[in-house]
Amino acid sequence: MTDLSPSTQVPDDEPAATPVATPSASVTTPSASHDKTGAAGGKRFMRQRRKATDEGVALGEVILEVTDLKKYFPMHTSGLVHRAADPVRAVDGISFSVRKGETLGLVGESGCGKSTAGRTMLQLLPPTGGTIRYQGKDITNVQGKELRRLRTEMQMVFQDPYGSLNPRQTVGTIIAAPFRIQGITPEGGIKAEVQSLMKRVGLNPEHYNRFPHEFSGGQRQRIGIARAVALRPKLIVCDEPVSALDVSIQAQVVNLLEDLQDEFELTYVFVAHDLAVVRHISDRVAVMYLGKIMEMGSRQDLYENPLHPYTQALLSAVPIPDPRRENKRERILLTGDLPSPINPPSGCVFHTRCPRFREELSESERTRCTTEAPVIQVENGHQVACHFAGPPKVEVF
Amino acid sequence: MSRWASADPASSGALLSVRDLKVTFPTEDGLVKAVDGLTFDLRAGETIGIVGESGSGKSVTSQAIMGLHRGTRAMVEGQIVFDGRDLIKIVDEDLRRMRGRDIAMIFQDPLSALHPYYTVGNQIVEAYRVHNDVTKAAARTHVIEMLDRVGIPNPQKRVDQYPHEFSGGMRQRAMIAMALVNSPRLIIADEPTTALDVTVQAQILNLLVDLQKEFGSAIIIITHDLGVVAELADSIMVMFAGKAVEGGEAEEIFYEAMHPYTWGLLQSMPRIDSEKKERLVPIAGNPPSLINPPPGCAFHPRCAFRDDARLGCSSVIPEFDISTEHPARCLIPEGERRAISQAKTKTRTA
Ligand SMILES: Nc1ncnc2c1ncn2[C@@H]1O[C@H](COP(=O)(O)OP(=O)(O)OP(=O)(O)O)[C@@H](O)[C@H]1O
Ligand SMILES: Nc1ncnc2c1ncn2[C@@H]1O[C@H](COP(=O)(O)OP(=O)(O)OP(=O)(O)O)[C@@H](O)[C@H]1O
Numbered sequence: 154m155t156d157l158s159p160s161t162q163v164p165d166d167e168p169a170a171t172p173v174a175t176p177s178a179s180v181t182t183p184s185a186s187h188d189k190t191g192a193a194g195g196k197r198f199m200r201q202r203r204k205a206t207d208e209g210v211a212l213g214e215v216i217l218e219v220t221d222l223k224k225y226f227p228m229h230t231s232g233l234v235h236r237a238a239d240p241v242r243a244v245d246g247i248s249f250s251v252r253k254g255e256t257l258g259l260v261g262e263s264g265c266g267k268s269t270a271g272r273t274m275l276q277l278l279p280p281t282g283g284t285i286r287y288q289g290k291d292i293t294n295v296q297g298k299e300l301r302r303l304r305t306e307m308q309m310v311f312q313d314p315y316g317s318l319n320p321r322q323t324v325g326t327i328i329a330a331p332f333r334i335q336g337i338t339p340e341g342g343i344k345a346e347v348q349s350l351m352k353r354v355g356l357n358p359e360h361y362n363r364f365p366h367e368f369s370g371g372q373r374q375r376i377g378i379a380r381a382v383a384l385r386p387k388l389i390v391c392d393e394p395v396s397a398l399d400v401s402i403q404a405q406v407v408n409l410l411e412d413l414q415d416e417f418e419l420t421y422v423f424v425a426h427d428l429a430v431v432r433h434i435s436d437r438v439a440v441m442y443l444g445k446i447m448e449m450g451s452r453q454d455l456y457e458n459p460l461h462p463y464t465q466a467l468l469s470a471v472p473i474p475d476p477r478r479e480n481k482r483e484r485i486l487l488t489g490d491l492p493s494p495i496n497p498p499s500g501c502v503f504h505t506r507c508p509r510f511r512e513e514l515s516e517s518e519r520t521r522c523t524t525e526a527p528v529i530q531v532e533n534g535h536q537v538a539c540h541f542a543g544p545p546k547v548e549v550f
Numbered sequence: 551m552s553r554w555a556s557a558d559p560a561s562s563g564a565l566l567s568v569r570d571l572k573v574t575f576p577t578e579d580g581l582v583k584a585v586d587g588l589t590f591d592l593r594a595g596e597t598i599g600i601v602g603e604s605g606s607g608k609s610v611t612s613q614a615i616m617g618l619h620r621g622t623r624a625m626v627e628g629q630i631v632f633d634g635r636d637l638i639k640i641v642d643e644d645l646r647r648m649r650g651r652d653i654a655m656i657f658q659d660p661l662s663a664l665h666p667y668y669t670v671g672n673q674i675v676e677a678y679r680v681h682n683d684v685t686k687a688a689a690r691t692h693v694i695e696m697l698d699r700v701g702i703p704n705p706q707k708r709v710d711q712y713p714h715e716f717s718g719g720m721r722q723r724a725m726i727a728m729a730l731v732n733s734p735r736l737i738i739a740d741e742p743t744t745a746l747d748v749t750v751q752a753q754i755l756n757l758l759v760d761l762q763k764e765f766g767s768a769i770i771i772i773t774h775d776l777g778v779v780a781e782l783a784d785s786i787m788v789m790f791a792g793k794a795v796e797g798g799e800a801e802e803i804f805y806e807a808m809h810p811y812t813w814g815l816l817q818s819m820p821r822i823d824s825e826k827k828e829r830l831v832p833i834a835g836n837p838p839s840l841i842n843p844p845p846g847c848a849f850h851p852r853c854a855f856r857d858d859a860r861l862g863c864s865s866v867i868p869e870f871d872i873s874t875e876h877p878a879r880c881l882i883p884e885g886e887r888r889a890i891s892q893a894k895t896k897t898r899t900a
């Protein structure tokens with residue numbers, strides 16, 4: 154277990170200490186100025202891993218394997234006759250695996266099932282179908298003591314730094330909660346451990362007795378992160394961890410998450426709708442639509458060679474902070490609204506909004522889209538669920 | 551005469567001239583200087599983007615232009631000259647007549663503009679008839695056209711539905727239809743797409759651009775998303791702690807930024823269109839207090855270029871010279887800043 158004593162840990166994300174350019178050296182060199190030697194072992198391991206995944210080499214054992222996972226929410230009809238209505242198919246048969254030390258990005262529009270997938274894979278919600286294997290062991294439907302033990306290894310960071318912290322508890326109590334729930338007393342006592350955690354995530358340990366409302370949004374998110382890493386989990390599902398934060402604060406938290414990953418060899422499932430942040434932080438990315446995975450591949454596959462019409466439309470929709478480029482771009486626009494996950498469209502669930510279906514296909518090809526659900530095709534680990542997968546007609550960026 | 555402020559608002563030819571606008575809120579802890587001396591011009595058909603971190607005063611500025619601080623404890627000073635009349639001075643009734651007809655606002659949350667108990671159609675019909683002497687039937691026809699115009703499918707049927715029967719993107723469109731039903735000359739859009747998915751955002755931004763072309767409206771777009779301003783804005787004002795810290799043409803702000811805060815903003819975001827795995831460069835620290843703002847340059851506690859000995863960052867308040875086309879509130883000599891800016895732009899766009 155990594156040593157967390159204050160003497161060896163420098164909260165390098167402490168706002169005031171964030172390295173920045175100096176006027177004399179007008180170009181910033183963030184990586185150089187940020188190389189810290191304190192946690193060099195983990196860092197070097199991860200740097201190598203990053204490089205290796207860039208070259209397409211699979212590394213690390215599979216830590217989490219999800220097969221045909223389904224989560225339906227029952228709906229109840231109002232009226233006299235009590236019968237179950239069709240359920241919300243929030244997650245409708247997704248399969249993927251995550252390797253130790255990597256970050257899997259999970260993207261897609263609001264309501265596509267990202268959060269539900271994240272919660273279900275952590276057993277925070279019971280799955281409707283499918284299996285979840287953690288370190289080779291089937292953990293679908295585990296309960297009681299075993300589930301509690303699992304909680305020490307899998308954690309979650311939530312989007313809303315306000316709503317996910319109890320306003321009546323002090324920061325010290327909040328971060329110490331995992332120890333109390335598990336009945337664990339860390340070496341040196343809970344308080345010392347919590348303060349060292351606070352320091353590690355860039356909070357002032359003297360603020361141990363303060364309440365959440367006394368902190369800014371970015372600081373509150375650090376509290377949530379400190380709580381999530383308290384028990385040194387192996388896997389963390391981060392559900393929109395930076396979406397509620399101002400851009401400049403976002404960068405601080407993204408950097409903190411990356412540092413903690415390197416230091417503790419964490420595996421992340423990173424749920425977000427911000428496709429730029431996901432490109433920055435993920436090794437692999439899965440794109441969801443109406444509870445299903447449309448496309449999944451390495452960061453490079455997905456952003457440089459998107460093959461699914463939905464991924465292409467998503468990427469094309471993001472405005473680029475570069476007016477000269479932006480003015481030259483041609484958008485791939487989607488029409489219509491997101492269909493209901495209660496009655497998803499037949500065949501390919503995307504066909505009602507698909508630009509390729511609308512503009513490029515013949516009548517008989519369209520029939521295939523409306524009647525036959527696409528099977529996932531895999532090429533070099535790049536998976537696409539589309540009958541007519543292929544590069545877009547116009548560049549996405 | 552610069553784009554930021556012509557000498558005399560009355561004869562400037564600008565549709566909107568804001569002069570030394572200040573909005574102060576008295577609170578238990580003291581006076582919150584939410585907007586502290588803003589000056590800019592906006593011409594018909596043009597779009598200005600206002601960007602800046604959370605709490606920098608963007609929304610308070612737009613609320614002041616709409617006259618929404620009237621009747622509250624907020625103190626509004628300065629001039630807001632629209633079409634020759636100072637909106638701070640005119641009587642409530644005149645302002646009410648202009649609101650919705652000449653100036654319309656699009657909010658982040660459409661539910662704050664749409665009433666849950668009335669059909670979408672009735673609300674827009676009302677908004678239209680307040681300013682136009684037409685029959686209900688004629689107004690309804692016009693509203694259905696408007697709903698169609700903003701891309702609401704099946705408008706004949708949708709017009710009689712309630713807001714809760716609309717999806718998020720459709721509600722936003724309905725609010726835009728309501729804002730545009732009287733062809734306003736000024737549209738203020740405060741984070742109009744922040745709550746929407748990117749694919750819907752792309753549709754709505756396209757719509758705004760098309761409608762602007764059609765109606766010739768001026769737009770103030772407030773957003774924290776630099777991509778959105780890159781797409782829409784002709785000029786950009788960057789705010790920090792209630793003040794403009796930099797203003798210029800959109801291309802100037804993106805490629806020749808002259809303020810350390812703007813540099814930080816441009817640098818802190820990951821780019822979706824390039825494969826760079828380097829660390830992000832955050833802007834250090836947290837937003838300053840607006841009750842006791844830092845002395846000197848309000849950005850100095852967070853500024854990477856701060857130099858008290860040479861420049862006096864913590865004691866001298868830098869000027870915002872609105873007589874120039876591209877003012878920036880910073881004490882570093884301009885030549886030095888230009889060199890830094892060029893180097894940064896080069897790395898960023900490499
Ligand atoms: N407890 C619940 N009961 C019923 N339906 C639910 C429940 N939780 C989620 N849903 C529905 O399941 C679908 C997926 O929701 P989910 O929150 O997983 O989406 P998401 O991708 O995380 O969206 P967002 O980006 O808005 O957070 C939605 O249609 C949602 O309304
Ligand atoms: N009615 C009020 N009373 C007191 N303070 C207020 C009031 N309204 C706004 N403020 C303060 O004024 C400052 C500017 O707020 P404003 O809403 O303009 O920020 P903003 O730039 O729009 O931020 P965001 O990006 O978060 O929307 C904030 O510090 C805010 O707390």
Ligand code: SF4
Binds near residue numbers: 462463507542
């Ligand atoms: S299967 Fe057909 S409808 Fe679905 S994404 Fe591919 S082309 Fe479009």
Ligand SMILES: [Mg+2]
Binds near residue numbers: 267268269
């Ligand atoms: Mg979610």
Ligand SMILES: [Mg+2]
Binds near residue numbers: 608609610740
């Ligand atoms: Mg605002």
